Amino acid sequence: MARAYFGLGANLGDRAAALRSAVDALRQHGTLVAVSSLYETAPVGYTDQPAFLNAVIALDTDESPEALLAAAFEAERARGRVRTFRNAPRTLDVDLLLYDDLCRDDPDLTIPHPRLHERAFVLVPLSEIAPDISHPRLGRSVRDLLAALGDTSADVRLVAGPEWATE
Numbered sequence: 536m537a538r539a540y541f542g543l544g545a546n547l548g549d550r551a552a553a554l555r556s557a558v559d560a561l562r563q564h565g566t567l568v569a570v571s572s573l574y575e576t577a578p579v580g581y582t583d584q585p586a587f588l589n590a591v592i593a594l595d596t597d598e599s600p601e602a603l604l605a606a607a608f609e610a611e612r613a614r615g616r617v618r619t620f621r622n623a624p625r626t627l628d629v630d631l632l633l634y635d636d637l638c639r640d641d642p643d644l645t646i647p648h649p650r651l652h653e654r655a656f657v658l659v660p661l662s663e664i665a666p667d668i669s670h671p672r673l674g675r676s677v678r679d680l681l682a683a684l685g686d687t688s689a690d691v692r693l694v695a696g697p698e699w700a701t702e
Contacts, residue, residue, distance in 0.1 A: 536595050536596065536597055537595070537596055537597075537634055537635045537637075538568070538593055538594070538595055538596075538633075538634075538635055539565070539593070539594045539595075539596055539600070539603055539631060539633065539634045539635075540591060540592070540593050540594075540631075540632040540633040540634075540661060540665065540668075541557075541561060541591065541592050541593075541594065541603075541607065541629055541630065541631055541632060542589065542590075542591050542628075542629070542630040542632050542648070542651075542656075542657045542660075542661075543557050543558070543589065543590045543591065543592065543627075543628070543629055544576075544587045544588065544589045544625070544627075544628040544630075544656070545587065545588055545614075545625065545626060545627050545628065546578065546584060546585045546586060546587040546588070546624050546625065547585070547624050547625060547626045548614075548615075548626050550587070550588040551573065551588060551695075551699060551702075553614050553626055553627040554573070554588060554590055554627070554699070554700075555699070555700055555701075555702070556610065556613065556614055556627070557607075557610045557611075557614075557627055557629050558570065558592055558700045560606065560609065560610035560613065561592065561594055561603075561606060561607070561610065561629070562594075563606070564594065564596055564598050564602070564603060564606050565594040565595050565596030565597070565598065566594065566595045566596070567592060567593075567594055568593045568594065568595050569592065569593040569664040569665070569697075570590065570592050570593075570664070570697045570699075570700045571590045571591045571592070571660030571661070571663045571664050571697060572590070572660065572663060572693055572694075572695060572696050572697055572699070573588055573589075573590050573693075573694045573695040573696075573699040574588070574589050574590065574656065574659060574660055574691050574692060574693055574694060575587070575588055575589075575691075575692045575694050576588075576589050576655070576656035576690060576691050576692070577689075577690045579654065579656065580621065581621070584624040585624065587656065588694065589656045589657070589660060589691075590660050590699070590700070591632070591657065591660040591661045591663075591664060592664075592700075593664055593665065600631060600634045600637065600639065600644060600646055601643075601644065603631055603634070604631055604643070604644055607629035607630070607631060608629075610627065610629050611625075611626075611627045611628065611629055614626045614627035615627075630648050630657075631644070631646065631648065632647060632648045632651050632657060632661065633646065633647050633648070633651070633668070633670075633671070634646050636669070636671040637671065638671050638672055647670060647671055647672060651670070651680075652670060652673060652675075652680045652683075653684075655681070655684050655687035655690050655691050656690070656691055658677060658680055658681040658684065658687075659681065659687055659691045661677050662677045662678055662681045665677055666678040
């Protein structure tokens with residue numbers, strides 16, 4: 536059994552409902568073991584778009600990373616995601632962040648997520664549910680990676696506790 540961590544985000548439509556649908560879809564592929572609080576975050580990269588809602592979940596699973604990636608893409612498609620350009624607005628974004636301590640660099644799948652350590656909108660919720668987990672490439676805890684970003688309060692704002700996933 537592996538522990539997989541997923542980053543969830545949405546900034547179009549009913550954002551919270553989109554994230555709940557992702558939790559429900561991913562729950563079909565293992566046992567949901569943790570859900571972070573819900574955060575509103577400023578867009579990164581392409582900034583001329585609405586704010587995002589973001590969260591992170593942990594799932595214990597027997598499925599391969601490839602199967603989980605396919606499940607993530609299916610959850611996005613079910614919510615109407617259309618990939619237009621990098622960092623574009625989206626109805627749902629589901630990223631496989633970590634899969635145990637696996638490191639993989641394939642054309643279709645990079646684990647850990649290549650920008651995980653740079654993104655407050657991922658590190659804040661991830662540090663809430665797994666602060667001591669070590670980044671398998673960098674050898675630093677999530678807590679340390681978040682601290683290295685400095686003050687993130689202007690970019691990441693708490694919206695709701697973990698109960699958002701079951702409302």
